[in-house]
Amino acid sequence: MLVTCFVGLSAWQVDRAQHKNDITNSADVDEVKDFNAVMNAQAPMPGILADQRVSLSGHWLPDAQVVVPGRVQDGDDGYWVVTMFAPDDAHLGEGVTAEGADEKTIAIPVVRGFTTGEDAAMSSQAKSGDVELTARIGPIEGPEPGNDLPEGQVRTVSTSQIINMFPDLLTYSGFLIPEKASGAAASIGTDGLAQVPTTTTRDEGGFDLQSAVYALEWIIFAAMALYMWFQLLRDDYFKRRLGEDSQDSENRAEYVVVKPAGSSTIDPEVMSNLTGLPAHRHGGKKPGKAGKSTRKTDTSTTGGN
DSSP states (O other), rough: OHHHHHHHHHHHHHHHSTTHHHHHHHOTHHHEEEEHHHHOSOOOGGGGTOOOOOEEEEEEEEEEEEEEEEEEETEEEEEEEEEEEETTTTOOOOTTTOTTTTGGEEOOOEEEEEEHHHHHHHHHHOOOOOEEEEEEEEEEOOOOTTTSTTTOOOHHHHHHHHHHHOTTTEEOOOEEEEEEEESTTOOOOOOTTOOOOOOOOSSSSSSHHHHHHHHHHHHHHHHHHHHHHHHHHHHHHHHHHHHHHTTTTTTTOOOOOOOOOOOOOOOHHHHHHHHOSSSSTTHHHHHHHHHHHHHHHHHHHHHHH
């Protein structure tokens, strides 16, 4: 029963490994949704929103910009230029409070473009004015130390790290990679920058290695349970076999009766056989005394005649 359960759990993990994207694919991330309807500032971003297409309007904050080195596009190493964008009608998450929220601007990092030149990245500036964007949401990256980088550069698109550089802003747990921009201040893939493709941040199909490892672990547990069952069965078999062998004549223990029932003394001959000592040493008669008595009797009889 236990082995069957473990094997069933293993099969379930294999199924998860093969079909891990069924739920996320059904979310229809290619449908364009209103940004403010799916994203709340200062609140965690559900993982299902990764790669979701959204539309929004707003304006750039040109002075709130960072450069991210170590990016690759079309096989070339280079830099991302990431500028903070203030969406219209942005709002905090339900029940979320932030100190000085009324005096701060809500903004989200937007990847404006890619360039292989550090100088071009550092000098690029977004324009002022209204902008309308269609973009995909990217899950925020973890912060990494960048003390060795020039001022204005960070290693990852981490909102916690960016906000430390611009304390007058409130932000989101995600960033945007634009598909298209319109308006006088579009500033996407311009000013010496190449537009960054909206790469899919969610895994697309394939085999989930983590679930596969879990499946293997359940198989190991099943094998251990089967081994323990076999050992118990084997031990029980040998116990039963030993019990039967003890009744065989070849292995039957032999007992020697040294004192018959009802007797108060031990048979000297029996004890002699056991110890190897003469019977008289165990209370029997000495053979020599009987011989001497016989010879004396014979001598006296002969002399009388």
